[in-house]
Amino acid sequence: MIYETTLITGCAGDIALALARIARDAGAVHRLIGCDIHADHAGPAFFDVCELVPRANDVAYLETLDRIVKTYRVDVIVPMSEAEITVLLAGGHLGAFAGVPVLTANRLAVETGLDKYATFNRLAAHKLGVPWTCIVGEAQPLALPCILKRRRGQGGKDLRLINTDEEVEIATRTRPGDLWQELLLPEDQEYTCGLYRSRTGETRTIVLRRRLQGGLTGAAVVVDSAPFSPLLHGIADALDLNGSINVQLRLTANGPKVFEINPRFSSTVGFRHRLGFHDFIWSLLDSRELAIGAYRAPSPGIRMYRCADEVIIG
Numbered sequence: 056m057i058y059e060t061t062l063i064t065g066c067a068g069d070i071a072l073a074l075a076r077i078a079r080d081a082g083a084v085h086r087l088i089g090c091d092i093h094a095d096h097a098g099p100a101f102f103d104v105c106e107l108v109p110r111a112n113d114v115a116y117l118e119t120l121d122r123i124v125k126t127y128r129v130d131v132i133v134p135m136s137e138a139e140i141t142v143l144l145a146g147g148h149l150g151a152f153a154g155v156p157v158l159t160a161n162r163l164a165v166e167t168g169l170d171k172y173a174t175f176n177r178l179a180a181h182k183l184g185v186p187w188t189c190i191v192g193e194a195q196p197l198a199l200p201c202i203l204k205r206r207r208g209q210g211g212k213d214l215r216l217i218n219t220d221e222e223v224e225i226a227t228r229t230r231p232g233d234l235w236q237e238l239l240l241p242e243d244q245e246y247t248c249g250l251y252r253s254r255t256g257e258t259r260t261i262v263l264r265r266r267l268q269g270g271l272t273g274a275a276v277v278v279d280s281a282p283f284s285p286l287l288h289g290i291a292d293a294l295d296l297n298g299s300i301n302v303q304l305r306l307t308a309n310g311p312k313v314f315e316i317n318p319r320f321s322s323t324v325g326f327r328h329r330l331g332f333h334d335f336i337w338s339l340l341d342s343r344e345l346a347i348g349a350y351r352a353p354s355p356g357i358r359m360y361r362c363a364d365e366v367i368i369g
């Protein structure tokens with residue numbers, strides 16, 4: 056056991072449920088506390104207790120979180136949503152909250168990943184592969200078709216393909232501050248990459264070629280990470296990484312280009328754990344300054360699929 060009582064936020068979501076399963080199977084924690092903004096979800100089948108919290112942008116959010124930590128004597132917090140991580144970052148609570156550790160990547164990685172324009176600027180400054188990116192209302196797209204996406208928040212939400220000058224004009228009026236971004240092709244060359252670096256500087260990677268299904272990775276296959284290794288290690292260096300992040304990229308005719316970094320555990324965390332990439336457990340161990348053990352990368356060609364599951368609570 057690594058921690059006595061762990062609080063995982065967003066316990067109605069797929070990532071939190073995956074982490075709860077991982078923690079149980081690994082015997083990493085004794086008691087699991089979850090919290091979310093509603094109570095109609097499968098969380099009680101995976102957590103010992105599920106609490107209600109306001110939305111992260113509510114002034115009562117941190118106060119409620121503090122109450123939960125004290126009531127259940129929580130000794131580590133694992134925030135799931137980017138909205139919650141943003142609030143914790145703004146309040147100076149990224150490393151610790153209410154006297155207990157908050158399990159995230161380091162501040163620079165989080166700040167960069169939460170802002171997709173900052174991601175572009177930092178990686179470009181380190182001469183790492185990125186698509187051209189500019190701010191709606193400050194510049195016109197460099198070419199059409201292109202992608203229109205949010206500057207902050209989950210990249211899949213409100214993402215649109217822009218094909219015409221008329222669509223550019225409408226988006227300029229209605230979505231100032233968002234981003235124009237190069238359309239990366241081919242579409243079937245999209246990869247999601249687990250990137251972990253320990254406090255001692257050891258870097259571990261896993262690369263999955265993925266197929267999206269409803270905004271999530273519905274199917275994936277392990278690929279050889281060697282061709283992507285210089286890029287991923289370069290990102291870890293550019294972010295002074297400590298912890299786990301998820302890098303999304305497409306392999307283009309001009310090499311791999313990163314279009315997004317998720318500064319949190321990924322929706323593929325369950326896939327990756329079963330393949331031996333135990334970034335959640337490594338992060339828990341590393342936060343205790345415990346040895347994280349060896350890592351053997353999975354063999355290329357292994358396939359995985361996301362399947363529906365039924366949970367009965369009665």
